[in-house]
Amino acid sequence: MTVSASLLATAAVLCAVGGILMLTRPLTRILLGAVIAGNGINLFILSATGTAGREPLLYGVDLARVTDPLPQAIALTAIVITLATTAFLLAMAYRGHQLTGTDEVHDDLEDRRIVLRAEVLDERDELRARFRADGDRSAEARRAYRDERRRLRARLRADRALQARGRNATGDLWHDVLGADPEDYAKSAEDPQGPGPDAQNPGDTG
């Protein structure tokens, strides 16, 4: 079986482009990636027929020389299915945009919480080690240490509050309707005494 090299090359390029797009975060890009990669795979399926045969006329053509129709049928089925999935993904991207202001796929809340927690615990340990090593037990140093630790706790708490709100979907209606970024939620929940959680929170950008 010989296969057209240009067909294969096109298919490979399309799949690569689609794969790269699917690795990004916004749903619309993932959607484009899915469509492009889907087309690439359809070309792969078509290349399974081998060399192009004669035109499928009823008379005057040796039936054995006609192109195999089955891969075309499979590709058609795949195209229809991709269409349906694309429509659904579009609707979902729009709904996600309506709800959160972005169409990005967010991290699993538990994962994010674990990461943030590990980060905060690390930083706290470091802080404690520095405080112990310093040997400076003045009220000033102690207060600075306590403030630092309070800042760390505030980060965890702000994140938890954000999560709880996301879980209940009872955030600020204004933001729900207009579409705010997750950062805005954090800002609106900001504690007037402590520093804002979004300033140091790497979870929001990640």
Next chain:
Amino acid sequence: MNALVPLPVLLPLCATGLSLAFGTRLKRFQRFISVAVLTAVLGLSVALMIAADRNGPLSVHLGDFAPPLGITLVADRLSGLMLTVSSAITLCVLVYSLGQGMADRDEETPVAVFHPAYLILVAGVSCTFLAGDLVNLYVGFEIMLVASFVLLTLGGTGPRIRAGSTYVIISLFSSMLFLTAIAMTYAATGTANFAQLAERLGGLPLGVQTLIQAMLLTVFAIKAAVFPLAAWLPDSYPTAPAPVTAVFAGLLTKVGVYCMLRTETLLFPGNRLGDLLMAAALASMIIGILGAVAQTDLKRLLSFTLISHIGYMVFGIGLATRQAYGGAIVYVVHHITVQTTLFLVAGLIERRSGTTELTRIGGIARAAPALAVLFFVPAMNLAGIPPLSGFIGKLGLMRAGVADGGVWAWILVAGATATSLLTLYVMAKVWNLAFWRAAPPGQAAAGTVLESDDDSDDDDAEGGPDRMAGTGDEGVRVRHQPAGLAVAATLHGHAVTTTSVLPRPMTWATAAAVALGLSFTVFAGPLTSYTDRAAAELLARTPYTQEVLGR
């Protein structure tokens, strides 16, 4: 009799049309159609199972096209059994969701999309069980997936959209992989029909065979949530409505296991990747159950036990002896039933106490003894306490492992035992927290607690909540809400209002599922002899190919 084979797919599809046409006006008619059709499918499946057991596999070539061109549907012992169990379970879950819908007055919502989507899901599942060629299997998968997308994001609330996007993307990816595998198979052999592939794949170079096998196994492992490919599952299942999670957990992953069983026996005999499968099985078992140990939310915890117990079935497939296949099939049947039941009970618990977060509930054994019994039986069944079907399945698998005697087999037997004990520990933990201890002070009536009372990072002297507004550490706060209003949990994403009297259809449907799980114990003899015959048929391969190719 052969003409009955396509009906489990066609009936739900036709009923979907009726349901869409009349559903928005005639709610009762819609409910009646769904129940009637699923009952009919159950009857048909039993008939197919018995016929396939007595007279060998049944097959039908749709449109009367010969194998490489036409769509072939085949019902043999394995698919007959899977169809029967799946339709029994889908019927239970349907009745449960009807109860939930009526209790929540969901009929007032404008679009009644649940019933059509559910029927399409059933059609897709039946289609994958009956598919006689790779392309039809792919189509069955897609039917099932598109329906599951709709069901998973019912109501379109924030968490469901977030969880749904992960699920949709991973499903899309696995579909693409599957299509590529189909293209490769077709290019190599010139057919997609299972029976013809069984004859032609053996003649291919070993590398090509292994490549195709590995591609297909990867696709099915994503569907079945085998360990390295399972991260999507605990992320996406728990946010869906309880009946939806139940049917997904019970059926969709087992569809992947079924496809593995089918392709490993029919297309790739000789068990070349057995060691790899067993390593994956061990990893799923151990990592899954350790994940479950760490969880405090009941639904997430159950999702992790699901991953862990998929390992048992993959273990059976990796061993590839007649005994092992028989044990794996028993385990599939047992696990479909038990996992679905546990998720249904989780839905009932949510309805009783407003949440499934174990740190915030307690005292259910006293408050609702019936619910406690409904949980206790399947929980013990999952852990594999002797007279129950979990024990029978595990025993069959471990005996096969010991009989095999290889190093991997012994490691897996040890791993399976450890997993089983850890499952018992997890279930005991749930039982102690949710049922046995006294109700924690913040439960239901006191209003909604925003976050768990996990303050272990809070090690300063004063202790207790800081009462700083907006930081999430305000302590228990009574909101201006009806008592016990909690996280969205109904079909359409409204908040659940807790009740002390559970809706009767939901309880009865759960009880029916529990009874089905118990019936596997009562009829253990016929069941195991049936699965043994099914395993023998799978290994023989000739009954299947002869029936399809007519030789």
